[in-house]
Structures are given as structure tokens and as C-alpha cells.
Amino acid sequence: MTTPKIRISRAGTLTIALGAASALTIMALCPAAKTEPQKVHAPNELLTGQAAINSDWTDDQPGLRRHVTVADLPAAYDTRSVDNGAHMVPKPEGAIPKAPAGFTVEAFATGLNNPRKIITAPNGDLFIAESGPNRVRVIRDTDGDGKPDSNEIFVEGLKQPFGLAFYPSGANPKYLYVANTDSVVRFPYQNGDLKATGAGETIIDDISGGGRLRGGGHWTRDIVFSKDGKNLFVSVGSRSNVQENDGLIEVEKRRARIFQFDADGKNEQVFARGIRNPVGIAINPVTAQLWTSVNERDGLGDNLVPDYVTHVEKGGFYGWPYYYMGNNPDTRAKGAPTDLGAKVLVPDTLLQSHSASLAMTFYTGKQFPREYANDAFAAQHGSWNRARRTGYKVIRVMTKNGKATGAYQDFLTGFVTPEGDVWGRPVGVTVGKNGDLFVTDDGSNTVWRVSYKK
Structure with missing residues (x-):
């Protein structure tokens, strides 16, 4: 040895x-004691090429755009692989995330416990999966003044819950679906319920679950219904970083995939595969296509492999573990089938590597400026496998006529101190009934409210 x-x-x-x-x-x-200088960029400046992939948190500012392409990517091991996890500190007194001009950011709810996925009920209530204590919380702002009037536990006794969805769509759903790490359950629901009125019904019981390993072992499961309500999509991340040995092949057979079921959990199909960790999924309101926000693999250097947000092709293969970003082989993976590289789909919007892109949503409200309509927002939890931090923000994934342009924009920043410490980590995003954007932050255990006034 x-x-x-x-x-x-x-x-x-x-x-x-x-x-x-x-x-x-x-x-x-x-971290070093000295304060990092914040870089100054022109409003709405676009970074491309090496400037886009090499930038870090000191570049981040609301409005800054990046466009990363496959041609920009370095060779594997161009830099060392590092373990540079966030040095978490309490939120500094008076610290507030930064948004573009015209937007106001306020703490909507504080003192939560590991708030993760967040969705909006038809009546405007906010449902939040608190994954650590295994429960779902519901927060209500009756008069729309930006302050909660009630804050209740809807259901507890779950198992690492993350994904949430109401069914059927429209003004009067009958169920709240919850994705545990190893199952999908549903609870009876009527508008205004602050507590589950009945026991949960397990409709899918064989999801590969568990794992909280560094660089793999993904445990979050997201869910969303198709626009017509006929299909339920369930995302399942990989168990390993890159299926590093043959013994993992069996373990990964039902992972790194997005599954499709009927609304009652029957008729399972694999909708797409080779997606290392599709943490967030959402339905594009323009095209009705399924989209996903993805954590890619670690260990190939600072700028490999890009995380991404993309529409998902039915039957599509996105490369994991054998390839990445098209026909680029990862030699660490074992047992690669022959002639598979040519089938790898390249995602729509490439993000900085190791940003840890989590939950996503589309902006369907009317409050924000018109150019935000139907664009996607995705929470970036922040890097651990990169020498210079990236992520720790909410980005706007820019679209045109429902299709991604390839560019994305910093929307909500400021979760890192000038010294490089981290006090906030965005996880979930949802659009409120009146068009506000709500963001869960499991670093400061806060729900942030972002509003806009002309």
C-alpha cells in the first residue's frame, strides 16, 4: 500500500x-482573514468564454450574465480537485440578499428548520418541506402585507421529504403529494387546510432512497405533474459520483433518472436517464415540456463538469456516468456500453461547475417586469469542490418563446461575506399568488420574499 x-x-x-x-x-x-475585493461589472454585463467559467462569487452581482458553452470547457484535471466546503457563519446583523434595481428583498419567515422545496397553494399558502425534521410546514399571509399570519406544521413523521405537488391542478386540488427519499405519498387536501385531514397514502413505494455522502449519495426526490395532469414525474439522483467501480452498477440501475407514472403512481416508465442528480424539475408554461436543474459530477477540476438547467427529451440520455456534455468520456466510470457517446444530449444552459443547482420554477406571475415572463429561476446552493466559491445565489435562466437562450443571469446574490464566509444557501423557489418570488435558504433558515414596484 x-x-x-x-x-x-x-x-x-x-x-x-x-x-x-x-x-x-x-x-x-x-478562510483568509483579509477581505476579498468585490469586482465591478457593468450593469447586465455578459461574461463568455474563460471569463464566464473562471469567475467566482466576487464577480456575482444582480444583473450579471454568463453564457458557457461546451467549447469553453477545459480538459479533465486541468486543475486539482479540491475540498473547499462552505465555512458557514450566522447571518450578519442586517444582512439582506441583493436583487436588481427596483426589487425589494425582505425576510418573510425566519427560524425555520432546514427549509428546502417550497410551492404555492392555489389560495396563496406556502408549503415548505423541512427535510431535516421530516415534516411539511404551511405559512399563510392572509392580507398580503408580506408578513405571515399563521405558521403551522401540515404533516410530520415523513422520511427526508423534498418534492411537493398539488393534484389536480387548478383552483381546487384534492391532494398534496410529498416525495420522501424512498417513496411518494399523498395526503387529502382542500383549499385552506393547515393540517392534513387524513393519513398519507403511499402511491409509489420502490424509489431508491437515502444517502448523504459528499459528492454523491443524493437523497432528494422532486415531483411535478405534466401540464395536462396525466403524468407524474419523479426525479432520482445517483448513489455515487461517477459509478467508480463495477459493484455500483446494480446500485445505480434505478437512479440518475427521471421516472414517469400515472397520477396514481401506476405504469412506471423511465422518461430520461444519465442525469446525475436532477434535483429540481418543473413544467415550462409555454411549451409544456419537462425541465430540470441538475448537479453534475465532481473530481475533474474546478471547471468540470458544468451543472445545468435544461428541457428534458423523452427517452433522452444525458451522459452520466460514462460521458458529459456530449461525447466527452469520463474514464473513471466502469462498464461503459459501446457506441453510447454519440447519443449523449447536450443541455440547454450550462452553469458554472459545482454551483449545486437545486430547485427551480418558472415565473408565471404578473408583478415582475415583462422581460421576466416565463423565464426560469433556479437556486444555487453553492460549491464545495472548487478552489474559488461559486453558487450561493438564485439565477434567472433566460428564455425566448419558451426555449433557453443559453445565458443565465445573477438575480439574488449576497449570501457570502466579504471575507468569503457563507451565511445563506438558497434551495427552493416559488412564485406567490400576487407575483412575489419566495426563496428558501437553509443556511440562515429563512424564507426570503422578493417583490417589485415600478
């Missing part, structure tokens, strides 16, 4: 040499 060689730099960076060809660099556990 080779003895690992350990080196600690003056900056506090720990490098563990595992052999002649590999090393894992672990960034200093405590």
Missing part, C-alpha cells in the same frame, strides 16, 4: 498525494 504524502502550505491548504497521478487538495478550514 502506498503511504499518502501530506503537505500543508503556509496558506493553510492541505494536499494529500494519493499516488503518482492523483491528489486531493483540501482548502484551509478557516
Whole structure:
């Protein structure tokens, strides 16, 4: 057995040499004391090429745009793979996320416990999966003044809940569907219910569940109904980073996929596969297509592999674990079928690698300026496998006539302190009944409300 060689730099960076060809660099556990200079960009500036993929949190500002293409990507291992997880600190006094000019950001609800996916009920109530304590919370603002009038636990005793969906669509749903890590259950629901009025009914009981491993073991399961209400989509992330050994092939057979079921959980089909971790899924209001927000793999360097937001083709293969971003092989994966590379679909909108893109929604409200109509918002939980932080924000994925343009824009930033510490991590996004955007943040355990006035 080779003895690992350990080196600690003056900056506090720990490098563990595992052999002649590999090393894992672990960034200093405590960030540098100096304040990072915030870079200044022109309003709505567009970063492309190397400027887009190499930028970091010090570039982030509301309105800044990026457009990353496959041609911009470096070779594998162009930089070392690092462990540089967020150094979490309490929210500084008076800290508020930043949004573009004309928008106001306010704390809508505080003191939550691991708030994750959030959706809006037809009557305007906000339903929030608190995944850590295994429950769903409902918050109501009766008079629309931006302050909760009630804050109740709708149901508890769940198992790592994440995805939420009402069924059927429209003004009077009969059920709230909840995606546990290993099942989908539904509870009876009528407009205005603050508590579940009956026991949960398990409609899908064989989802591959569990796992909270660094770089893999994805446990979140999102759900959404097709626009016509006939189909229920369920997203399931991979168990491993890149199926690094043959023993994982069996484990991954029902993972890294989006499944399609009837509304009652019957007639399972694989809608798309090769999607490492489709954390968030949503239906495009213009095209009625299924879209997804995806965490890609780690370990290939700072700028590989890009996370992405894309429409999903039925029967499509998106590369994991054998390829990425088209016909680019990942040599770490074992057992690659022959002639598969040519079938890999390239996603619509490539994001900075390791941003940890989580839940997403489309803006269907009327409050924001017209140019926001039907664009997507996606929460970026923030990097751990990158030397310079990226993510920790909410982005706007820009579209035209329901199709992605390939560009995305910083919308909600400011969750990182000037010293590089992190106090907030966006997870979920939903459009309120009056057109506000609500964002869950499991770093400060807050729900943020973003509103716009002309």
C-alpha cells in the first residue's frame, strides 16, 4: 500500500498525494482573514468564454450574465480537485440578499428548520418541506402585507421529504403529494387546510432512497405533474459520483433518472436517464415540456463538469456516468456500453461547475417586469469542490418563446461575506399568488420574499 504524502502550505491548504497521478487538495478550514475585493461589472454585463467559467462569487452581482458553452470547457484535471466546503457563519446583523434595481428583498419567515422545496397553494399558502425534521410546514399571509399570519406544521413523521405537488391542478386540488427519499405519498387536501385531514397514502413505494455522502449519495426526490395532469414525474439522483467501480452498477440501475407514472403512481416508465442528480424539475408554461436543474459530477477540476438547467427529451440520455456534455468520456466510470457517446444530449444552459443547482420554477406571475415572463429561476446552493466559491445565489435562466437562450443571469446574490464566509444557501423557489418570488435558504433558515414596484 502506498503511504499518502501530506503537505500543508503556509496558506493553510492541505494536499494529500494519493499516488503518482492523483491528489486531493483540501482548502484551509478557516478562510483568509483579509477581505476579498468585490469586482465591478457593468450593469447586465455578459461574461463568455474563460471569463464566464473562471469567475467566482466576487464577480456575482444582480444583473450579471454568463453564457458557457461546451467549447469553453477545459480538459479533465486541468486543475486539482479540491475540498473547499462552505465555512458557514450566522447571518450578519442586517444582512439582506441583493436583487436588481427596483426589487425589494425582505425576510418573510425566519427560524425555520432546514427549509428546502417550497410551492404555492392555489389560495396563496406556502408549503415548505423541512427535510431535516421530516415534516411539511404551511405559512399563510392572509392580507398580503408580506408578513405571515399563521405558521403551522401540515404533516410530520415523513422520511427526508423534498418534492411537493398539488393534484389536480387548478383552483381546487384534492391532494398534496410529498416525495420522501424512498417513496411518494399523498395526503387529502382542500383549499385552506393547515393540517392534513387524513393519513398519507403511499402511491409509489420502490424509489431508491437515502444517502448523504459528499459528492454523491443524493437523497432528494422532486415531483411535478405534466401540464395536462396525466403524468407524474419523479426525479432520482445517483448513489455515487461517477459509478467508480463495477459493484455500483446494480446500485445505480434505478437512479440518475427521471421516472414517469400515472397520477396514481401506476405504469412506471423511465422518461430520461444519465442525469446525475436532477434535483429540481418543473413544467415550462409555454411549451409544456419537462425541465430540470441538475448537479453534475465532481473530481475533474474546478471547471468540470458544468451543472445545468435544461428541457428534458423523452427517452433522452444525458451522459452520466460514462460521458458529459456530449461525447466527452469520463474514464473513471466502469462498464461503459459501446457506441453510447454519440447519443449523449447536450443541455440547454450550462452553469458554472459545482454551483449545486437545486430547485427551480418558472415565473408565471404578473408583478415582475415583462422581460421576466416565463423565464426560469433556479437556486444555487453553492460549491464545495472548487478552489474559488461559486453558487450561493438564485439565477434567472433566460428564455425566448419558451426555449433557453443559453445565458443565465445573477438575480439574488449576497449570501457570502466579504471575507468569503457563507451565511445563506438558497434551495427552493416559488412564485406567490400576487407575483412575489419566495426563496428558501437553509443556511440562515429563512424564507426570503422578493417583490417589485415600478
